[in-house]
Amino acid sequence: MKLLADPRHIGWLVCSVLVLIMTLGTGLASANPEAxxxxxxxxxxxxxxxxxxxxxxxxxxxxxxxxxxxxxxxxxxxxxxxxxxxxxxxxxxxxxxxxxxxxxxxxxxxxxxxxxxxxxxxxxxxxxxxxxxxxxxxxxxxxxxxxxxxxxxxxxxxxxxxxxxxxxxxxxxxxxxxxxxxxxxxxxxxxxxxxxxxxxxxxxxxxxxxxxxxxxxxxxxxAGITVEYLQGSEVVDNVIADNGSHGLYLADAEHNRFSNNLIRNNQLAGVFLTCSIRHRDPVLCWDDSFSRDNVFSNNRFEHNRYGFRIAVDKAANCQERGGPPTNVSRGDVFVDSPNKEPAWEEYGRCIAYDGSRTLETPDSQSPG
CATH class of the missing domain: 2.160.20.10 (Single-stranded right-handed beta-helix, Pectin lyase-like)
Structure with a gap:
């Protein structure tokens, strides 16, 4: 009681109460989005x-x-x-x-x-x-x-x-x-x-x-995700599952990163890598429109008909620019999701597998 009688302590107590009230008020306002x-x-x-x-x-x-x-x-x-x-x-x-x-x-x-x-x-x-x-x-x-x-x-x-x-x-x-x-x-x-x-x-x-x-x-x-021209983007930490065709359909996609996605139970490919179509019957690609320079890392492919499926033609393929494969799969895991690609000698290498692996299942095959 003697402390409260001291004017200095009374002033300190009043200030403390005011600060507490203001703090509570601010907290309530920030917790209420209607504000x-x-x-x-x-x-x-x-x-x-x-x-x-x-x-x-x-x-x-x-x-x-x-x-x-x-x-x-x-x-x-x-x-x-x-x-x-x-x-x-x-x-x-x-x-x-x-x-x-x-x-x-x-x-x-x-x-x-x-x-x-x-x-x-x-x-x-x-x-x-x-x-x-x-x-x-x-x-x-x-x-x-x-x-x-x-x-x-x-x-x-x-x-x-x-x-x-x-x-x-x-x-x-x-x-x-x-x-x-x-x-x-x-x-x-x-x-x-x-x-x-x-x-x-x-x-x-x-x-x-x-x-x-x-x-x-x-x-x-x-498809779960379809792309007709995509550049400089990220697709990460998603679940892409149970879709009627592909998990990801990527046409004319360049310089993108696809990481840590769960790609599961899609009826066709987990990832379908292709070109932009200019004519559908028969299918013809726009020149040089094949998806390239994409990085796929630490994705998990489960029970898709294919893991990666590559679709190219003479107008849009992986050989024109030469050098190493134009896409990379790094640390991806394939469970009952075999990869399917065209003949390397005709169209070039479209994707390289760097540390990716296939878990043992009856219908699977090793990447690459």
């Missing part, structure tokens, strides 16, 4: 109006969607940059769902210019996180009738730069569930679940640097 919301939207409100009504001053805006199902009769288009779209999650599940109405032939969410075949300008610095996105895979059309260049994907990024797609659950898509196109670059695709597309789970079309990290991509009708 960061500039605009809140509830189920039943018009999502497109909410985005169109945001300030056009270029300052960052965060739009928060309450829990519930947002039933859509038309795609939602976000052309404004410097934006975060955030849903809510509950006990590991996505509590916010964007649901395209049954029978509507349309993508669900488009980032960028949706109204010109080739986007007129980039969309920059957009984050989409903590949402479930559901298309209607039962519709007959793969493309939107009014905009026939626009595929009926769950989420499309058109000429995006600095895009983050995180903690999304995307399913039941008539085309690819997630598509980036028209030279989108600096895109992070992280910790998403992508499944039950009528075509590919994730499609990267003419993509610049992209990071695909920690996703589960499974049970899609075609």
């Amino acid at each position: 960061d919301c500039d605009r809140r939207v509830r189920p039943g409100e018009d999502l497109q109006n909410a985005f169109d009504g945001l300030p056009s001053n270029g300052q960052h805006q965060t739009v928060c969607l309450d829990a519930g199902t947002y039933r859509l009769n038309e795609m939602v288009v976000i052309e404004r940059g410097n934006l975060t779209l955030r849903g809510q999650a509950s006990e590991g599940a996505k509590a916010t769902v964007l649901q395209m109405q049954e029978g509507i032939s349309s993508p669900v969410l488009v980032l960028g210019d949706a109204y010109h075949r080739e986007p007129q300008s980039p969309v920059r610095q957009v984050t989409v996180e903590d949402l479930a996105i559901r298309g209607d895979a039962s519709t007959e059309r793969e493309f939107k009738p009014a905009l026939p260049y626009l595929s009926n994907s769950g989420l499309i990024v058109r000429r995006g730069e600095g895009i983050v797609l995180r903690n999304l659950d995307i399913r039941h898509c008539r085309s690819a569930c997630l598509l980036t196109e028209y030279h989108s670059r600096d895109v992070l695709i992280e910790n998403n679940y992508i499944s039950q597309a009528e075509w590919d789970g994730l499609s990267l079309n003419r993509a610049g640097p992209t990071r695909v990290v920690g996703n589960v991509i499974e049970d899609n009708v075609a």
Whole structure:
């Protein structure tokens, strides 16, 4: 009691209490994501109006969607940059769902210019996180009738730069569930679940640097991941499983790293290395478009029909530039996933196996 009677100790106690209150208040605010919301939207409100009504001053805006199902009769288009779209999650599940109405032939969410075949300008610095996105895979059309260049994907990024797609659950898509196109670059695709597309789970079309990290991509009708031109990118720590064709279909992919992925139970190849096709019947490649200078390291291939499958022709092969093989498999493990490649003497060595190994199974063969 004598200590409290001393004015110096009373002042110290008051200051300590004030600091504690301020600290607790800051902690509560940071733990509450709603404190960061500039605009809140509830189920039943018009999502497109909410985005169109945001300030056009270029300052960052965060739009928060309450829990519930947002039933859509038309795609939602976000052309404004410097934006975060955030849903809510509950006990590991996505509590916010964007649901395209049954029978509507349309993508669900488009980032960028949706109204010109080739986007007129980039969309920059957009984050989409903590949402479930559901298309209607039962519709007959793969493309939107009014905009026939626009595929009926769950989420499309058109000429995006600095895009983050995180903690999304995307399913039941008539085309690819997630598509980036028209030279989108600096895109992070992280910790998403992508499944039950009528075509590919994730499609990267003419993509610049992209990071695909920690996703589960499974049970899609075609490939888990398909690439038509990809450069300077990373695909790491993903599960790519149970897809109807290939785990990864890589056409015209250069200077990329594929590491620590589990590639399992895909009907055809775990990784299909090929070229960009200019004619399909018979198949002819664009000149010099074969995937090259890619590093595959510490991936695990399990129970695919093939591990690596190489498809080349005279126009796009592994011999034109000479020298060592144009891709490398380093430390990969193959379980019941034999590798299949064309004759070395005709097309050159397309891939070298550096420390990769095959575990003993009845149907497997040694790499290379």
